[in-house]
Amino acid sequence: MRLSDRGILWLAEGFGSGRLRPGPGTWGSLVGCALSYPLLSLPLGMAVIVTVAAILLAVPVCSRAEVLLGKPDPGSVVLDEIVAIPLTLLPLHAGVLLGAIHPPRVLTSLPTHGLWWLAAFALFRVLDIGKPGPIGALQHLPRGWGIVMDDVAAGLMTGLILLGAAWMAPTLMR
Numbered sequence: 001m002r003l004s005d006r007g008i009l010w011l012a013e014g015f016g017s018g019r020l021r022p023g024p025g026t027w028g029s030l031v032g033c034a035l036s037y038p039l040l041s042l043p044l045g046m047a048v049i050v051t052v053a054a055i056l057l058a059v060p061v062c063s064r065a066e067v068l069l070g071k072p073d074p075g076s077v078v079l080d081e082i083v084a085i086p087l088t089l090l091p092l093h094a095g096v097l098l099g100a101i102h103p104p105r106v107l108t109s110l111p112t113h114g115l116w117w118l119a120a121f122a123l124f125r126v127l128d129i130g131k132p133g134p135i136g137a138l139q140h141l142p143r144g145w146g147i148v149m150d151d152v153a154a155g156l157m158t159g160l161i162l163l164g165a166a167w168m169a170p171t172l173m174r
Contacts, residue, residue, distance in 0.1 A: 018075070028082050047086070054083040061079055087158070088123070088159050091160055092162045124155060
């Protein structure tokens with residue numbers, strides 16, 4: 001195997017987290033949480049740009065990993081979870097920064113907002129594993145698109161649910 005292919009697999013398998021058992025997707029999601037923490041410290045526009053760029057990069061990486069591993073949507077490929085996790089908190093983060101949700105606090109204050117992170121992680125995993133409605137349909141897209149887009153949909157759905165919960169119950173943000 002060429003060095004470049006090893007690099008693709010290392011990235012697609014979440015720096016090795018996709019080889020952990022049980023639940024490689026859960027381990028990959030934890031890596032995504034760790035990478036989301038500094039991402040949410042960036043200005044909102046930059047955080048969105050970095051997230052979209054990571055998603056677009058993940059598609060060809062996951063496509064190549066699928067070919068290298070010789071099976072569709074291999075379980076060890078967790079880059080899709082890693083790039084989708086920021087979407088679970090970006091809508092809530094945007095709501096806070098734009099003043100739609102009060103009081104304005106930053107989500108990187110973990111002692112204060114650790115429960116939001118936990119809720120984002122847990123709901124994302126439920127939606128990613130269960131694949132309800134359109135999430136499951138997106139999995140049937142070809143190659144890397146199917147690998148990545150179902151997780152992107154699960155991340156966005158999680159983010160919108162959390163945004164709605166925060167908007168409907170402002171005392172949850174205190």
